[in-house]
Amino acid sequence: MFATATRNFVDEVDPGGLLIPMRSVNDSIALLTVVVSQKPFWFWQKPKHLPTDFTLNDLLVGDTPITPVLTEIDFIKYNGTYGGHIQGSVDATFIQSNVNVEGKESSKLQMSFGSLKKDEVDVRRLLQDSKNRVLDMSHCLIQQTKKKCQVFGVVKERIVTNQPCSVVEELQQAGSCAGTFSLWGLKSPKVLLKDNASLGKDSNVAMEIPTNTTLAYALIDLVVKHDGRYELCLMSSEGGFEVDSPTQRSLAGVPGACGQDHPDGSHLPRELKNLGAHFQLLAALPASSRSSLLEKITALMVDKAALNALQSVLDQMILGKSVNTVDVSEAHKQSIQPVLEVLKEAEGVSAAQMEGSVTVLSALHLITSALSELTCDNLAALRVCSCPDTLKVMDLLVEHLMESGESPASGADVAALPENVLPVMEHLFNSSGMSLQRDGDTARSQINQLKQPGNQPLIMCIALRGLRSLNPH
Known part of the structure; x- marks a missing residue:
């Protein structure tokens, strides 16, 4: 429910932009947290992002940490309600079962985030502080990331709740089924309906979200050299390790896929x-x-x-x-x-x-x-x-x-x-x-x-x- 709320939030405030929605309210993420990004198998997929337990300072050689210049600004006040109704009647024939299913579903997701704030790192200062700094290439996280052909990024901004808020999900489902079929399975054990059975299910779930919960964040990727020196990718998301072979660096998936987004759907x-x-x-x-x-x-x-x-x-x-x-x-x-x-x-x-x-x-x-x-x-x-x-x-x-x-x-x-x-x-x-x-x-x-x-x-x-x-x- 939290992941759906943050995804809807990002789709509304930053469609096609750099913000990445948080997946769990249990995840904590700070500025300069190291995030591992897995390049997608198919070019049209979004990369998968995995926040780690480490910050950039944890991976640096030397005892002098980078002290970033942070800016906190008011972002927006956000409250949203999403809902829809789906209704259908189908005859589904499988090898092992013949069923007639009639069902309808209505759902509503209400997000009351209130006033939000944005925390940002001064990227120009980070560039200066990163000069002549070297990553510890023997660190276990770097070694594991290199083996998996993944990309390092660090959190440069995040959208954070400024007050306690809530997410409320209301779900109503009803259906009938002749035959045997697993009709509704959403957030519940499998339900088998037999011989003209009917089912109704309502749920109302509320989630209280505390202050300073991160809803979304943005990354700046790193290009890591052989000797541990690194560069910040300011204009793109093409980070990675210099030791990667051309085969590893290329996109997997469809042969000849260019990996570009065609706004008109011509591809x-x-x-x-x-x-x-x-x-x-x-x-x-x-x-x-x-x-x-x-x-x-x-x-x-x-x-x-x-x-x-x-x-x-x-x-x-x-x-x-x-x-x-x-x-x-x-x-x-x-x-x-x-x-x-x-x-x-x-x-x-x-x-x-x-x-x-x-x-x-x-x-x-x-x-x-x-x-x-x-x-x-x-x-x-x-x-x-x-x-x-x-x-x-x-x-x-x-x-x-x-x-x-x-x-x-x-x-x-x-x-x-x-x-x-x-x-x-x-x-x-x-x-x-x-x-x-x-x-x-x-x-x-x-x-x-x-x-x-x-x-x-x-x-x-x-x-x-x-x-x-x-x-x-």
Whole structure:
């Protein structure tokens, strides 16, 4: 809840800027705290930031610490309320279950942060103080960071609460289900509904946040030389270690991906074409494997934390590392284990059919990476749209979007969709830098040039095409 509140706050006050939202109210961060940034696997992902227990002074050689010049200024007074309503009725057919699900959800997140302050480091003074200073290259944090090809940054500013404040989340869920299906899973144990069952769930959670709690922070990255000397990256986020090889320094992921943000979405057809082998490999899996993966992934989409936990595990697996070191709670381990078991079976079945560098693991990692970039609201909406007929129509829209920049889907496919699913589809497209209009039995989508959507259309199209590839029908 705190992470959602800080993410919404940053999206409002600094969209596309340098501020990084805090993930936990339990985390503490000070100016000049060392933060390790992991470069993303796919170019359209945001870097992952991990605050450490060390400050820049802890890593310096010598006994003379850097004493930064600090400035404290009033920032803004912030109170916000976010809410939405999602309603849908779908027939979902999996290999092992046939269900009809009707559900509706309304949520409200109220953030009363009040007056906020901003603490800043005088960067010009920090530049002067950093001259001729050397990092201790034998420090365990530096050694571990170098091995993992990660980047050092230090906190140069932070947004802090100036008074006690609160975050309140209200959630109302209701649904009915014919058959057997895990319907609601958000922040609760799995609930199985059998034979025309119905479920209602309300929750109201309030979190009190104390004074001097950091809501967001900004970094200045370091370029570290062989001998421990370092430079501050003033104009970019291209920090790293000089000892890194060119291969390590490059972006992993899509071959030939430029890693640039295209405000007009013009790169979408090219990038989706580059990723085609991933979708084809998933679509070639046995129907039972695809159905099981689709069912289990859509079940995780009601809990963003569980989805992120799966993403963290797949990150380690694709890098060839042991997943035992991943910081995942026991509850999330139980949630994601069924996905990993199906993945293992699918990899064994497809091993003899694979060509090139694309594997089932990399293909599934692609889908979960895209899903992890979506908001909780869009994940809930996408879950409503994860039935075969709706995925088919949405994939047609994506296909024609690749070919002409404008995509019609017409006739029986659109007419067969439940009326209350169409507004959810429209919400998904509109919230991702695209637009979707319906004229009779024709649906049409295009890139919204006015909103400068950047990589958002690509991320949503990857998620849609990936789920469609797992559809066994």
